[in-house]
Amino acid sequence: MKIAVTSTGKTLESAIDPRFGRAPYILIIESEDGELLEALDNAANSGAFRGAGIQAAKAVADRKVGVLLTGHCGPNAFSALEAAGVKVGTEQKGTALDAIERFKKNEIVFAAKPNAEAHW
Amino acid sequence: MIVAVASGKGGTGKTTVATSLALALGSRSQILDCDVEEPNCHILLKPEITESYPVNLPVPSVDKEKCSLCGKCGEVCQFSAIVLIGQTVLTFPELCHGCGACSILCPERAIQEVPRRLGVIEMGFVKDVEFVQGRIRIGEAMSPPLIREVKTRINKDKVAILDAPPGASCPVITTVKNSDFVIMVTEPTPFGLNDLEIAVEAIEDLGIPMGVVINRCDIGDSDSKDYCARKGLPLLMEIPNHRKIAEGYARGVPLVESMPEYVDKFLNMSDCILNNKH
Numbered sequence: 289m290k291i292a293v294t295s296t297g298k299t300l301e302s303a304i305d306p307r308f309g310r311a312p313y314i315l316i317i318e319s320e321d322g323e324l325l326e327a328l329d330n331a332a333n334s335g336a337f338r339g340a341g342i343q344a345a346k347a348v349a350d351r352k353v354g355v356l357l358t359g360h361c362g363p364n365a366f367s368a369l370e371a372a373g374v375k376v377g378t379e380q381k382g383t384a385l386d387a388i389e390r391f392k393k394n395e396i397v398f399a400a401k402p403n404a405e406a407h408w
Numbered sequence: 409m410i411v412a413v414a415s416g417k418g419g420t421g422k423t424t425v426a427t428s429l430a431l432a433l434g435s436r437s438q439i440l441d442c443d444v445e446e447p448n449c450h451i452l453l454k455p456e457i458t459e460s461y462p463v464n465l466p467v468p469s470v471d472k473e474k475c476s477l478c479g480k481c482g483e484v485c486q487f488s489a490i491v492l493i494g495q496t497v498l499t500f501p502e503l504c505h506g507c508g509a510c511s512i513l514c515p516e517r518a519i520q521e522v523p524r525r526l527g528v529i530e531m532g533f534v535k536d537v538e539f540v541q542g543r544i545r546i547g548e549a550m551s552p553p554l555i556r557e558v559k560t561r562i563n564k565d566k567v568a569i570l571d572a573p574p575g576a577s578c579p580v581i582t583t584v585k586n587s588d589f590v591i592m593v594t595e596p597t598p599f600g601l602n603d604l605e606i607a608v609e610a611i612e613d614l615g616i617p618m619g620v621v622i623n624r625c626d627i628g629d630s631d632s633k634d635y636c637a638r639k640g641l642p643l644l645m646e647i648p649n650h651r652k653i654a655e656g657y658a659r660g661v662p663l664v665e666s667m668p669e670y671v672d673k674f675l676n677m678s679d680c681i682l683n684n685k686h
Contacts, residue, residue: 338488339489342493342503343488
């Protein structure tokens with residue numbers, strides 16, 4: 289399954305960025321073997337006036353990602369991800385590798401609702 | 409002629425100046441309160457409201473049966489208010505600016521426009537001055553569309569005085585755009601000057617001539633006056649901090665009623681502006 293992790297950098301050892309819509313990179317990872325499929329440059333969204341979460345959700349859904357691991361997810365992004373059937377694991381810390389490990393060990397608790405308020 | 413009254417800093421006296429200017433000009437003028445988040449011209453003017461109507465913004469509603477998931481709606485939207493995600497189209501009405509592009513471009517004609525309530529327009533009279541105000545729905549983040557609706561009521565045969573919101577962002581620019589002149593009201597303090605400079609910088613890109621009124625001119629320093637001289641901004645009027653004006657204001661009485669000698673001063677200022685003598 290494809291997993292998306294919001295990241296401060298382009299590699300699996302990069303620290304997770306707690307933001308979803310405005311994270312500098314979104315790493316797309318194959319959960320089976322931990323292969324880094326793509327380091328999506330999210331610069332266009334980082335500077336967006338509004339709608340960053342929605343656009344990031346679309347980018348993730350278009351890549352047929354099944355799970356997003358991040359820190360916070362606002363209400364618009366959450367609705368968009370839910371509509372695309374992407375499960376969201378919030379409050380993730382450490383590196384992308386750490387997050388993948390937790391996923392493989394079934395330690396991720398998936399969010400039932402957004403954990404950030406709407407913001408610009 | 410359209411004259412906007414702006415400031416930068418809040419509480420400098422925009423509404424005071426706008427309402428007194430309108431009352432001085434009488435039947436020649438029309439006052440339009442464009443501070444739709446907190447209109448308060450009505451407190452000083454106490455207009456008789458004769459007409460009011462709701463204002464809505466058209467936002468998209470998608471007929472899922474007709475939608476072919478082509479995604480064109482999301483591609484054209486600048487505001488992420490409509491997006492194709494997964495196997496469905498989602499709309500986010502609070503982000504929509506009502507441009508109508510998605511609905512026009514949809515090849516399946518699957519998008520209808522439905523109303524999102526922005527606020528109300530209220531119109532009436534105070535003595536022989538025409539009065540218009542907009543009041544935004546509490547919780548609505550987007551005031552420019554309602555401000556634009558207020559401005560559609562401008563009577564081209566009158567001197568239309570627009571009371572602008574404070575600040576220097578979208579609502580202010582939307583108000584002053586296409587005006588013939590902007591009166592900037594300030595107070596002679598570091599706060600007043602700081603915010604005046606910001607607002608002047610925001611508005612000068614529009615190429616509209618500006619002039620300054622220094623309200624409560626005797627409470628502070630001369631830096632604002634020096635700034636006007638340096639920038640070549642005409643100093644239209646200086647109003648001292650008269651106790652009579654303050655007492656009247658606190659009771660909701662316009663300046664030219666507290667001190668009728670000011671009617672002539674406002675008429676002189678309007679003469680300067682209308683006849684380009686600045």
